[in-house]
Amino acid sequence: MSTPRVVVVMGVAGTGKTTIGPLLAARLGVPYAEGDDFHPPANIAKMSAGTPLTDDDRSPWLDAIGGWAHARAELGGVVSSSALKRAYRDRLRAAAPDLVFVHLTGDRRLIEERMGHRQGHFMPTALLDSQFATLQPLEPDETGVEVDVSGSPEEITLRAAEALLALGRSTARPAR
Template sequence: MTATTPHLVVVMGTAGTGKTTVGPLVAAALGVPYAEGDGFHPAANIAKMSAGIPLDDDDRAPWLDAVGAWAGSQAGAGGVVSCSALKRAYRDRLRAAAPGIVFLHLTGDRELIAARMAARQGHFMSARLLASQFATLEPLEDDEAGVAVDVTPEAAVIAERAVAALRRL
């Protein structure tokens, strides 16, 4: 990827890593549209997560397909979408829908992420689900196109580091 190549990026990571905050910043820096992955969840998924019940693979399948369909529709033009993409199988499903996609894995200390989740208001994702998210998380493997960026700094710094790393791919 070069600075002039349209980027198709999934901003991934557990809840509370800042996907919704960092994703639009990365999209703006790359000059491509942004889509909020939470907006692709069926109502049943949101109800389940609001009740503190973790999603299973069957719950995630239609959501991943919707995210993948959006990403596939951006092929050639580029785009950034947030999606936890916690498992390799989920990322494989997204890659099948949108070949050439790359992943921006937002990583951080569990305590920092838990504190951020506790401070946010109006989000359906219960902080009680963070442990299940970390248990499910399979970090990017060496053969997966993507980068990992630590979420300790402020969002603008995270986005700047992310864009620089993505441009090196």
């Protein structure tokens, strides 16, 4: 990417947003913000209890992430956010129109296995089905790339960085 941009590392729970986000930010030389830190306490309590969030629950969270992205628009940054629905990504883009998405994707069994080995995270494996049911992959008019999550964190980060570089070189830009 030739100009500073804010990158949103997105995907269902367990794809590695919290692992890949900081690695990608370090590789790009920009700050990282953990999307989970933007959740209000009520959202964390709800997810910890195994209850999926509603769109209304997500609104203040998305607005907080969008505010961070807007503030970083000129300097660049990487933030994690599930950004599962097109409407959520549209809301983020309303705050920071030049966002670029890195959609971490992979085999459901691999993702579930990784979730099962996480410690200290509020998102239970039981909510993975609701995550996949909610997921709307990037559409052709959304600026972003899909990156497979198989392999080591370093391999995934390298694939993401290379995909972003290739995207930055592309002369075809999605209409806005």
